[in-house]
Amino acid sequence: xxxxxxxxxxxxxxxxxxxxxxxxxxxxxxxxxxxxxxxxxxxxxxxxxxxxxxxxxxxxxxxxxxxxxxxxxxxxxxxxxxxxxxxxxxxxxxxxxxxxxxxxxxxxxxxxxxxxxxxxxxxxxxxxxxxxxxxxxxxxxxxxxxxxxxxxxxxxxxxxxxxxxxxxxxxxxxxxxxxxxxxxxxxxxxxxxxxxxxxxxxxxxxxxxxxxxxxxxxxxxxx
Numbered sequence: 001x002x003x004x005x006x007x008x009x010x011x012x013x014x015x016x017x018x019x020x021x022x023x024x025x026x027x028x029x030x031x032x033x034x035x036x037x038x039x040x041x042x043x044x045x046x047x048x049x050x051x052x053x054x055x056x057x058x059x060x061x062x063x064x065x066x067x068x069x070x071x072x073x074x075x076x077x078x079x080x081x082x083x084x085x086x087x088x089x090x091x092x093x094x095x096x097x098x099x100x101x102x103x104x105x106x107x108x109x110x111x112x113x114x115x116x117x118x119x120x121x122x123x124x125x126x127x128x129x130x131x132x133x134x135x136x137x138x139x140x141x142x143x144x145x146x147x148x149x150x151x152x153x154x155x156x157x158x159x160x161x162x163x164x165x166x167x168x169x170x171x172x173x174x175x176x177x178x179x180x181x182x183x184x185x186x187x188x189x190x191x192x193x194x195x196x197x198x199x200x201x202x203x204x205x206x207x208x209x210x211x212x213x214x215x216x217x218x219x220x221x222x223x
Contacts, residue, residue, distance in 0.1 A: 042104035047221060050103035054120070054222070061124035070155045071172055073120045074165045081116070082107045083167060096214040100221045111151040113167035118153050119218060122189075130157040133211075134164075134175075134196065137182040147182060154186060154196065162196070189215055 042050070057076055061069045084107035099116040102108045108116075114133055121131045132154050137147035154175060156162035163172045164181070175181070175196065183195040187208060191200035 042101055046104035047100045050100040051221060053103050054099055054123070057120055058123035061120060066126060066130065066157055069121070069124055069126065070163055070165065073117050073124070074172060075170065077113055077117050077120070078167060078170060080106070081113055081167075083109065083113075085109055096210045098214055098218040098221055100218075110167050114151045114153050114165070115214060117165050118188075119222070121153070121155060123222070126155070127157045130159055131155040131162075132159070132186040132188045132193070132196070134181075134186045135184045137184060138168075139180045139182070150181070152181070159196075187211065 057073070061072055064072055081102060096115060097105075097108060097112045099119045102112040102116050118131065118133055134152050134154050136150050136152065138150035139145075139147045150168075152167075153165035154162035155165055156174075161174045161176050164175055164178050165172065175183070186193045186196050192202040192207060193200050
């Protein structure tokens with residue numbers, strides 16, 4: 001485990017995510033391609049259309065109970081977004097896509113899928129503590145290959161053995177059944193947890209820099 005990616009309990013209110021280490025770790029043979037984007041942003045008209053699409057999905061999801069809502073959002077985003085790795089020539093720029101940017105493009109890699117699902121759960125009125133983003137290491141079928149970084153959504157109420165909303169499988173399986181995932185840390189819009197622990201190590205603040213910038217852009221685009 002790369003210590004620079006793991007939130008440090010010794011630094012209250014902060015997640016020790018060194019920028020260059022994070023970029024290096026996430027771009028090396030990553031299943032979800034580069035975790036960071038340096039691609040053209042959608043036009044304003046495309047973003048407005050994407051906002052309407054997002055709102056319609058949130059309204060439809062809100063009409064469902066929480067378990068059905070999780071399944072609905074997972075299927076809809078996996079079907080609407082085409083998996084696309086970032087260009088190998090793209091330099092590591094610490095910007096993650098917002099839901100509107102991802103829906104406008106219609107393509108994305110693992111963190112784009114996960115962030116879009118996360119905000120749809122939020123917008124559809126899901127329990128505040130019923131979902132998180134999980135940064136994990138994914139062990140592929142080739143057991144000789146090194147595990148690669150992967151981002152998914154954890155969802156469930158209570159959040160004890162949550163379901164995994166993933167872009168690489170349509171199945172909603174409990175985290176305890178995902179032997180291919182090694183949790184590193186989880187986070188939401190306000191805190192960071194070691195793996196999926198109950199008590200956050202940075203309550204009231206998410207110290208992950210690219211996540212903070214994505215939160216700011218998302219608030220601008222959805223309000």
